[in-house]
Amino acid sequence: MNIILGSIILILLTVVLLQVKAARQKQADLKYIQDKLNQIITEKTDERLLLQTDDANLKLLLIEMNRLLDHNLMVVAKYNKTEMAMRKMLSNISHDLKTPLTVVIGYIEIVLEDSNLSDNERKDQLEKVYRKSQEVLDLINKFFDLAKLESGDRDMPISRLEINEICRNNILSFYDILTSKGFDVDINIPNQSLYIFANKMALDRILQNLISNAIQYGSDGNIIGIEVRYDEGAIFIDIWDQGKGIQASRQDQVFERMYTLEDSRNKQYQGSGLGLTITKRLVEEIGGEISLSSIPFEKTTFTIKLKRIKY
Known part of the structure; x- marks a missing residue:
C-alpha cells in the first residue's frame, strides 16, 4: 500500500514539475516575443518571430503575429512609395x-x-x-x-449602360481631329448589345483619355482602332495604335503619377503625365481593370476589362 501511495505521489510530483517547467518555458517564450517585437518596432527592421515550440496555441499566435508584421511592412512600403511619388x-x-x-x-x-x-x-x-x-x-x-x-472624395453614381453605343460615340467625337491628322480608323464593335454597371461620365473620360493618348503617341502609325470583345463574364475594350509604342522595360511605369514617355527634346510627345494615372483610377472606381501590351511601331493596346451583365 505504501509502495502504491509513494508511486502516486512520485507521479504527481513529476506532473507538477513538468507543468512548472512548461509554465517557465511559456513565460520565457512570451518574454522573447515581447522583446523581439519591441526590437522590430524600435529598430524598424523586417525581421520575423522565429521560435521553436511544441505549444500549438503559441504556434498559431506566432503565425498570426508574423502575418501582421508582413502586412505592416507592406503598408509602410506602400506609404513610402506613395510619399516619394507625391514628392x-x-x-x-x-x-x-x-x-x-x-x-x-x-x-x-x-x-x-x-x-x-x-x-x-x-x-x-x-x-x-x-x-x-x-x-x-x-x-x-x-x-x-x-x-x-x-x-475617395468623388461621387460616382452607377447605372446600367450599353457599352456598344458609348464606344461608338466616343470614337466618333474625335472624327474631326482624326481626319485633320490623316488617321485611318478601325472600329470593331459587335451588333449584339452588351451591358455593364458603371458611371457614364467616368467611362466617357476613360475612353477619351485613351483615344487622346493613342492620337498623341500613335501618330507615326497613322491608324487608331477600337475593338469591343466579350465572354460569358466580362467585356473587353481595346484602344490601339501602331505608333512609337512603349518598350517592355517601361510598360509597368505608364500608370504612375507624372510618368511621361516624352523625349524632352521632342515637344510632340510631351504631356502632363497625369492622364493615364487618372484613367487607371477611374477604371478601378467602376470595378474594372486596365492593362497594356505594346510592340513599338507594330501595335500598342490599352485594354479595359469590365464585368458583363446579361440583362
Missing part, C-alpha cells in the same frame, strides 16, 4: 506650371511694354497667352481630379 509629382507639377507661366508673363510684358505693336501682333500675343493659360488650367484640373480620386 516627385509636386516637383514635376511645379516645373510644369512654372514653364508656361513664365511664357505667359513674357507675352504679357511684350504687350504692355512694346507700344509699337500693331493690332494684329497684339492679338497674336494675346492668343498665345490664352493657349498657355489653358495649358496651366488643364494641368491644375488634372491634378485636382487625381487628388479627388485618391481621397
Whole structure:
C-alpha cells in the first residue's frame, strides 16, 4: 500500500514539475516575443518571430503575429512609395506650371511694354497667352481630379449602360481631329448589345483619355482602332495604335503619377503625365481593370476589362 501511495505521489510530483517547467518555458517564450517585437518596432527592421515550440496555441499566435508584421511592412512600403511619388509629382507639377507661366508673363510684358505693336501682333500675343493659360488650367484640373480620386472624395453614381453605343460615340467625337491628322480608323464593335454597371461620365473620360493618348503617341502609325470583345463574364475594350509604342522595360511605369514617355527634346510627345494615372483610377472606381501590351511601331493596346451583365 505504501509502495502504491509513494508511486502516486512520485507521479504527481513529476506532473507538477513538468507543468512548472512548461509554465517557465511559456513565460520565457512570451518574454522573447515581447522583446523581439519591441526590437522590430524600435529598430524598424523586417525581421520575423522565429521560435521553436511544441505549444500549438503559441504556434498559431506566432503565425498570426508574423502575418501582421508582413502586412505592416507592406503598408509602410506602400506609404513610402506613395510619399516619394507625391514628392516627385509636386516637383514635376511645379516645373510644369512654372514653364508656361513664365511664357505667359513674357507675352504679357511684350504687350504692355512694346507700344509699337500693331493690332494684329497684339492679338497674336494675346492668343498665345490664352493657349498657355489653358495649358496651366488643364494641368491644375488634372491634378485636382487625381487628388479627388485618391481621397475617395468623388461621387460616382452607377447605372446600367450599353457599352456598344458609348464606344461608338466616343470614337466618333474625335472624327474631326482624326481626319485633320490623316488617321485611318478601325472600329470593331459587335451588333449584339452588351451591358455593364458603371458611371457614364467616368467611362466617357476613360475612353477619351485613351483615344487622346493613342492620337498623341500613335501618330507615326497613322491608324487608331477600337475593338469591343466579350465572354460569358466580362467585356473587353481595346484602344490601339501602331505608333512609337512603349518598350517592355517601361510598360509597368505608364500608370504612375507624372510618368511621361516624352523625349524632352521632342515637344510632340510631351504631356502632363497625369492622364493615364487618372484613367487607371477611374477604371478601378467602376470595378474594372486596365492593362497594356505594346510592340513599338507594330501595335500598342490599352485594354479595359469590365464585368458583363446579361440583362
